[in-house]
Amino acid sequence: xxxxxxxxxxxxxxxxxxxxxxxxxxxDGSVTDTTRIDAxxxxxxxxRDAGARVILASHLGRxxxxxxADLSLxxxxxxxxxxxxxxxxxxxxxVGDEVSDLTGALQPGEVAxxxxxxFHAAEEKNDPDFASQLAALADVYVNDAFGTxxxxxxxxxxxxxxxxxxxxxxxxxxxxxxxxxVMSDPERPLVAIxxxxxxxxxxxxxxxxxxxxxxxxxGGAMAYTFLRAEGTGVGNSLVEEEHIELAxxxxxxxxxxxxxxxxxxxxxxxxxxxxxxQAQTVSGAIPDGQMGLDIGPETSERYDxxxxxxxxxxxxxxxxxxxxxxxxxxxxxxxxALADSPxxxxxGGGDSxxxxxxxxxxxxxxxxxxxxxxxxxxxxxxxxxGLAALE
Numbered sequence: 001x002x003x004x005x006x007x008x009x010x011x012x013x014x015x016x017x018x019x020x021x022x023x024x025x026x027x028d029g030s031v032t033d034t035t036r037i038d039a040x041x042x043x044x045x046x047x048r049d050a051g052a053r054v055i056l057a058s059h060l061g062r063x064x065x066x067x068x069a070d071l072s073l074x075x076x077x078x079x080x081x082x083x084x085x086x087x088x089x090x091x092x093x094x095v096g097d098e099v100s101d102l103t104g105a106l107q108p109g110e111v112a113x114x115x116x117x118x119f120h121a122a123e124e125k126n127d128p129d130f131a132s133q134l135a136a137l138a139d140v141y142v143n144d145a146f147g148t149x150x151x152x153x154x155x156x157x158x159x160x161x162x163x164x165x166x167x168x169x170x171x172x173x174x175x176x177x178x179x180x181x182v183m184s185d186p187e188r189p190l191v192a193i194x195x196x197x198x199x200x201x202x203x204x205x206x207x208x209x210x211x212x213x214x215x216x217x218x219g220g221a222m223a224y225t226f227l228r229a230e231g232t233g234v235g236n237s238l239v240e241e242e243h244i245e246l247a248x249x250x251x252x253x254x255x256x257x258x259x260x261x262x263x264x265x266x267x268x269x270x271x272x273x274x275x276x277x278q279a280q281t282v283s284g285a286i287p288d289g290q291m292g293l294d295i296g297p298e299t300s301e302r303y304d305x306x307x308x309x310x311x312x313x314x315x316x317x318x319x320x321x322x323x324x325x326x327x328x329x330x331x332x333x334x335x336x337a338l339a340d341s342p343x344x345x346x347x348g349g350g351d352s353x354x355x356x357x358x359x360x361x362x363x364x365x366x367x368x369x370x371x372x373x374x375x376x377x378x379x380x381x382x383x384x385x386g387l388a389a390l391e
Contacts, residue, residue, distance in 0.1 A: 002391075003167070003168050003173075003176075003387065003390045003391055004165075004166070004167040004168070004390070005167055005168055005169075005170070005173050006043060006046060006047065006142050006144075006167045006168065006169050006170065007046060007170075008167065009140060009165055009167050010050075011047055011050040011051060011052035011140060012050060012051035012052070012108070013051055013052075013053070013108055014052055014053065014139040014140050015052075015053045015055060015103060015104075015106070015137060015138050015139045015140070016047045016052040016053065016054055016055065016138065016139070016140045016142060017055045017057065017134070017135075017137055017138035017140065017141050017142065017159075017163070018040075018043060018044065018047065018054065018055065018056050018057070018142045018143075018144055018169060019057055019058070019141075019142070019143045019144065019145045019148070019155050019156060019386075020036075020040040020043075020044075020056050020057070020058050020144050020145055020169075021036050021039075021040070021058060021144075021145035021146070021147040021148055021370060021371075022036060022037060022040070022056075022058035022060060022073060022076045022113075023036065023058065023059055023060050023061065023147065023148075024036050024037060024060070024076060026060075026070070026075055029074075029075055030075055030079075031075050031076060031079045034079060034083075035357075035370075036147075036370060037076065037079055037080055037083065038083070039171050039370055040144055040169070040171060041083060041084070042170045042171070043142065043144045043169035043170045043171060044056065044080075044084065044111065045084070046170070047142070048084075048086075048109045048111065049109075051108040051109065052108065052109075052140070053103070053106035053107065053108060053109075053110060054106070054109075054110065054111040054112070055103050055106070055111075055112050055114065055137055055138065056080075056088075056111065056112065056113045056114065057094060057113075057114045057117055057134070057155055058073065058076070058113075058114075058116070058117065058145070059116060059117045059118040059123065059148070059155075060072075060073055060076070060116050060118070061116075061118070062118070063116060063118050063119055064118075064121070065118070065119070065120060065121025065122075065124075066119065067119045068116075068119070071116055071118075071119075072115065072116060073090065073113055073114075073115055073116050074090055076113065077089075077090040077113045080111075080113065084111065086109075086110070086111060087110075087111075088111045088112070088113050089102060089106075089110070089111065089112040089113070090112075090113050090115065091103070091112055091113065091114045091115055092115060093114070093115050093119075094114035094115050094116070094117050094119070094120065094134070095120070095130065095133040095134060096133075099114065099137065100136070100137065103137050117153075117154075117155050122154060123153050123154050123155060124151075124153050124154075125154075126152050126153050126154050126157060126158045127154055127158070128158065130154045130158075131154040131155075131158030131159040131162060132159070132162055134154060134155060134159045135159040135162035135163050138159075138163050139163070139164060139165070140163065140164070140165045140166070140167070141159060141160050141163035141165070141166040141167075142166070142167050142168070142169050143156065143160070143166075143168060143169065143172055143386050143389070143390060144168070144169025144170070144171045144172050145172070145386070146171060146172050146175040146176075146369070146370050146371040146374050146375075146386075147370050147371035147372075147373075147374055148371070148374070148386060149172065149371065149374045149384040149385070149386030149387055150371070150373055150374040150377045150378075150382070150384045150385065150386070151385065151386070152385035152386075156385060156386040156389065157385040157386060157388070157389045158389075160389035160390060161389065166389070166390050167390065168387075168390055171370065172386075172387075174367065175367075175369060175370065175371065175374075175375070175378075176378075176387065178344075178346050178366070178367040178369075179346070179369070179375060179378045179379065181312075181344075182212070182312065182314055182346065182379065183212065183378075183379065183381070186212070186311075186312040186344075187311035187312045187343070187344060188214060188311055188312070189214040189215060189309055189310050189311055189312075190212060190213045190214050190215075190310065190311070190312045190313075190314075191213065191214065191215045191216075191217065191306055191307060191309075191310040191312070191313045191314075191343075192209045192213045192215070192216050192217070192313075192314050192315075192316075193216075193217040193219065193303070193307075193313065193314070193315040193316070193317075193319075193334060194206065194209075194216065194217070194218055194219070194220075194222075194315075194316055194317055195218075195219040195220030195222070195315075195316070195317030195318045195319045195320075195331070195351075195352065196220045196221070196222055196316075196317030196318065196349070197220060197221040197222060197238060198221070198222055198240060199222045199225045199226070199240055199243045199246065199247055200240055200243055201222075202222065202317070202376070203243075203246065203250075204380040205316075205376050205379050205380045206250055207250070207253075208379055208380050208381050209379065210250070210253055210254055210257055210259055211257070213259055214259065214260065214310075215259065215260040215261075215262065215306050215310070216254060216259055216260070216261045216262070217262045217303050217306060218261065218262065218263050218264075219264060219295050219299075219303075219317070219318070219319030219320065219330060219334075220317055220318055220319055220320065221237065221238040221292075221321075222240075223263055223264050223292070223295075224237035224238060224239050224286075224292055225239050225240045225243055225244055225247045226247045226250075226251065226263050227263055227264070228244050228247070229244050229245070229247040229248035229251060230248075230251070230263070232284070232285055233285035233286060233287075233288075234285070234286050234292060235269070235285075235286035235287055235288050235289060235290040235291060235292070236271075236288070236289060236290060236291045237286055237291045237292040238291070260306075262302060262303065262306065264292070264295045264296065264299040265283060265284070265296070265298055265299050265302065266281060266282065266283040266284070266295070266296030266297065266298040266299055267281070267282055267283075267286055267292040267293075267294065267295065267296050267299075268280075268281055268292070268293055268294035268295070268296055268320065268326065268327055268329065268330070269281070269282050269286055269287075269290040269291060269292055269293060270290065270291060270293055270327075271289060271290060271291065272291065273291070273293060273321055273324055273327075274324075276324055276325065276326060276327065279293070279326055279327070281296045281297065282296070283296070283298065293320055293321045293324070293327040294319065294320025294321060294326070294327040294328070294329055294330045294331075295319050295320060295330035296330075297329075299330070300329075300330055300333040300334070300337075303333075303334065303337070304333065304334075304337045307334075307337045307338060307341050307343070308337075308341065310341065310343045311343050311344065312343055312344045312345075312346075313338055313341060313343050313344070313345045313346070314345075314346045314347075314348075314379075315334065315338060315345075315346070315347045315348075315349075315352050316347075316348045316349040316352060316372070316375065316376060316379075317349050317351065317352055318331045318349075318351035318352055318355065319331045319334055322351045322354065322355060323351070328355070328358075331351065331352065331355040332355055332358065332359055334352075334355065335347075335352075335355040335356045335358070335359040335361060336359055336361060338356070338361075338364075338365060339356070339359065339361035339364035339365060340364070343366075344366045344367075345365050345366045345367070346365075346366060346367045346368075346369065347365055347367070347368050347369065348368075348369030348371065348372055348375035348376070349369075349372040349375070349376070350372050353368055353369070353372075356368060374386075
C-alpha cells in the first residue's frame with residue numbers, strides 16, 4: 001500500500017500529531033544548529049495553513065527514561081516560535097491529563113510541542129500503553145522524522161496504527177523519493193562514496209550498492225582493510241583483521257559485476273591522530289610506524305574525476321579523520337566536488353554532512369539527508385519501521 005502525503009489529507013480542525021526530529025545541539029540553553037528545525041517547517045506550516053491543531057513530538061539526546069533538565073525541548077520551542085511567528089506552547093510532559101487538556105484546547109493553526117519523548121523509557125521500548133496514550137492525542141498521525149524512521153519506538157511505529165489517518169510529511173517524503181531513486185531507477189553513471197572507520201559497519205550497504213552502482217569509491221579508515229586485502233602495506237593504520245578476507249571478497253564481487261571499486265593511492269599520514277604537525281603525504285604503501293589518516297591529493301583528483309562523469313552521486317561517511325585538520329582535506333575536497341557536479345547529489349551521515357556545511361556549499365547539493373543511520377539502512381534494502389507504520 002502506498003504511503004499518503006500530508007497534503008492528501010483534510011486536516012481542517014483536526015488534531016494533527018507530527019513526529020519531528022528536533023534532536024538538535026544545545027549550548028547554554030540555546031539551539032546551536034537549526035538545520036533539523038528548518039527542515040520540518042514546511043510540514044508544520046502546511047498543517048497550520050490547512051487549519052490543523054498541530055501537536056509536535058520529538059526526542060532530544062539520551063535521557064535514558066528520566067527527566068533531565070538540560071534535555072528539555074524548551075529551547076526548541078523558543079526557536080520554533082521565532083521561526084513560525086507564533087507561540088509554540090511547550091507541554092509539561094508528553095502524556096497525561098495536563099497534556100490532554102493543553103492539546104485539546106488548541107485552536108486551528110495553533111501549535112504545541114510535547115516535552116522530550118525519551119523522558120519516558122516506554123518510548124524506546126515501544127510500550128503499547130504509552131503508544132495508546134500518545135495516539136489518544138491525535139486524529140491524524142504524520143511522521144516527518146526520517147532520522148528516527150529506522151527505530152521501532154512508540155512515537156515512530158507503535159502509535160501509528162492506533163490513529164485514524166496517517167501520512168508522511170514533506171521531509172520524510174523527500175528523503176524516500178531521493179533514496180528510493182538510487183535504489184530503483186538512478187540516472188547513470190551512479191557513483192557511491194563510502195567512508196568511515198569500519199568495514200563491519202558498512203558490509204550490508206556495500207553488498208547492496210554493488211548490485212546497483214557503476215563506481216564505488218572507498219575512503220576513511222575502512223579503506224586500509226581493503227588495501228591490506230590487496231597486500232598493500234598500511235603501517236599502523238586502523239585495520240579490522242577479522243574482515244580482511246571479507247574485504248577481498250567484496251573486491252572480487254565488484255569485479256564480477258563490472259563495478260569499478262576505487263581505493264586510495266596516496267595518503268595523508270602521521271605517527272598518530274594527535275600528531276598533525278608531523279603530517280605528510282605518501283604514495284603507495286604506508287611505512288611502519290605511520291597511520292593513514294586521510295586520502296591524499298592524487299586520490300582526491302581521481303575521485304573527483306569519477307564524480308565528474310556521474311549523473312547520480314551518493315556519499316556517506318568521511319574520507320579521513322575529519323575532526324582533526326589537516327586530515328579533513330579529503331572530505332572537504334569531496335564536498336566541493338559534489339557541489340560542483342551537475343549530477344543529482346545526495347549526502348548522508350553526520351561527518352559528510354558536516355563537511356558540506358563547513359564548505360559553505362550546502363545549497364549546491366541536491367539533497368542532504370537528515371538521517372545517517374536511517375539512510376544507510378534504507379540503502380541496505382531494509383524495511384524501516386517508521387515507513388512500514390505509514391502503509
